[in-house]
Amino acid sequence: MSTQRKNRSFSYYLFLSILTIIIILVVGITVGDYFIAEKNFEDNANLLKNETEQNVRENVKTIDNGLKMFDNTLNRQMGEGFVLFHQAYNDSGGDPSRMDLSALKRQLGGKMDLYIINSSGIVEYTTFPPDQGLDFKATVPYFYDYLNEIRVSEGVFNDRVVQEISTGNLRKFAYSPSYDHKYVLELGLAGETFRSQRNTLKYTDSIEATVSENPLVRNFRIFTTSKRLVRNKSYVPDPDLSAILDQAFLDQTDIVVNDPINHTALKYLYIDLMDPDYGADMSLVVELNYDDTFITNSVNRLVTFHLFVAVIALLAGLLMVVGISRYLTRPIQSISRDMDVIAGGNLDHPIAPVLGTEISTLGEGIGRMVTELKGIIVQLRESQQNLKRSEERYRTVVQSQTEFITRFLPDGTVTFANEAYCRNFGMDCQTIRGKKFKTSLPGDDTILLAEYFSRLTPEHPMDTIEHRVIMPDGEVHWQLWSDRAIFDSEGNVIEYQSVGRDITDKKRIEEELLAFNEKLEQMVSERTSQLESANKELESFSYSVSHDLRSPLRAIDGFSTIILNEFGEGLTPATRRYLAKIRDNVRQMNRLIEDLLGFSRASRQELHIIEVDPAVIARDAYGELRQEREEREVEFIVDSMPPCRADPMMLRLVYTNLLSNALKFTRPKTVARIELGSLPPETNPVYFVRDNGVGFDMEYAPKIFGVFQRLHTDEQFEGTGVGLAIVQRIIQKHGGKMWVNSVPDKGTTFFFTLGGDQENE
């Protein structure tokens, strides 16, 4: 389990939260400020660098323009030189080997050297021995192209004052093609004064002036296209630098080399001074050595300052926090002290008034709460007494119950048992509590009961069970128990509460009833099979009746008729009358047999129940009885009737018989009246057939449905007494009932039901 957190004072939490807020604010502001300042520093430095570089570029270009003007002052002198140079070349007939270049140099004043460059860009002849055999094509390719252009054109092409390739000395060059365009003639004017003259316009001084205004630039150097340092012709760059310079000149671009460890950077500034009018490329690269340690130092100073400010702010905040938390918690502590006194039991202790509306409201609230608490305590004491009284009442009720009532723990420890329980199990109620008790059960019931208790869940905590118990005297009794399991919040059983009673007597009666039922069922099935065989016998009996009984009758009637017809003349009238009587009896006997067979058939035949309209069937049956109502006045009334479920053939037989009866017994009436209809209820209506016939004494009512039962002689009303028996049998097969109401001379009404929806047989 988790360890309980230590509870500290309110002022401690207040102090902690305000302090946290101050720390977050101070740190946030300091860090933010620092980053903004650092960014500003860097932006300013970059701005300064850009400005310096721009100035350098412009200054250099200005100076170059000045130098260009100076260089051009020498052009006239060079032009005069070429007049003699061309003449000498022409005089040699285009063969320089026959020219005396040294003499020519002297003739020109000795300050100019002469060069003759062939079409391959090689200096073939010269008065300046170091350049003899110099190959421009190999050393300065761009210049070789320029020379070729000159060779095929006309005139004099002046160049700038440049450093000599082989020595680095300053010299003014000019070029002109030979008249046959085989060579380029070159003059190079060397002047001791060049340097001093040009010193008035120096790149170095100009850049120095610009750069000195930028504290970030530690020093600078200037490189020409020949990778030499300006003003230091003996300098040769190391391979790394050489590569950087090559790239800058070739790509005509600036290059930056950073050194983050030493916080320095080298910027190679390419300045394009190329002039298509001149052969030499005067472009320069200025190397600026930036020292960023200046920025770093400034930032570091800034950090120190910010830290100092932050510490001061934190200390001030700390003091303020202590003050505020003291001030705020003092009234709460005061109330808390008063509360302690009240909690100690002194409910009359007043709450001292304190500073601040919220806190004093709290104090007043506590005061009110204490007052209410006093009231509640009084009520509580009262209800405790009530509870005690009701508990006593309840205990009396439980104790006096005849049901066995007990509560016990899952391990069987009894926590409560009423007197009936103790009496039942032969125990002392005073000693049983707190002890474990298990009723002894027959083997099977132990398992049954364990399963039963395991089925009780928080969702279904209650159930009942019947089981056997072995009583202290060894007798086995049946008991019915209702048990309720009581669960804790995690669904574990805490306790069971059980109510039980002895059902041994009830159980015995049930068992006897069960045995009796079984016997009864067996008897029924025996009777059923007996009935079935009786039915079979009846069937074969009626078959023989229909066949065997009628054959002799036919013979009697046949031979009687033949005697009467063929030998009648020889007979006495009495004999003829007897023979006629024989024939009458045959007819009567035949009718009896027919009716008996009809009755038997009605009893045996299976029903085919469907929904039918009794009125339709009744009218149909009435139509069939046309013969019986010839030359008679009959009022035939059929009310509408609710449909019913019946076998239509059978129901038709019912109506045929009842209507035939009605027609027969209304014969003495001048106007016969036969009425059909039904009475409620709609679900199982009572159907009736009413006539205004001769009727009968209700004394005989029970007889009239018996087979061969008749109330009249054949002379009055003919018949066999089977019709109503058939009708009743059919009604019974439909699960219905039949009864009759009659008044002599007024008429008879037959009632029947069809037994609702049942299909009883």
Add this chain to the structure above:
Amino acid sequence: MSDGGKNADILLVEDNPNDVELILHVFQWCNLSDKVQVAWNGEEALDYIFGKGSFSGRDPRSTPKVILLDLKLPKVDGLEVLRSLRRDPATRTIPVVVLTSSREERDIIESYDLGVNSYIVKPVQFDEFANVIRELGLYWKMINQPPVNPADKPE
């Protein structure tokens, strides 16, 4: 009663001598009795039809115009006779009229199932009975066009 080769128009299958006598009496009235053959039980009836037993030698190709058949017969009962006749192609088409006292539904149903041409319940009253027999005889012998027996057909 066995007269071997006699070929009758009406074969009466009936075990009750009273009924036989009454029927023959009626036939006499209307001059039908000379072409009547009586079989007293089912076996005899089948023997006659198929020219076997006491009727061996009779040409079975000569079939009666009608058979009047009682159902309740000793040895082979009427329904069995009917079944045998209907099973054989040669006798399947012979008209058979059941003439019985039974009104039982199952008898009626089974007879018609087996292809009986008519089912008549013998009336008990002799007047009616005589009428029925006379009309039966006249109808089947005189009025009804019998089926063509393949054996009778001229080659």
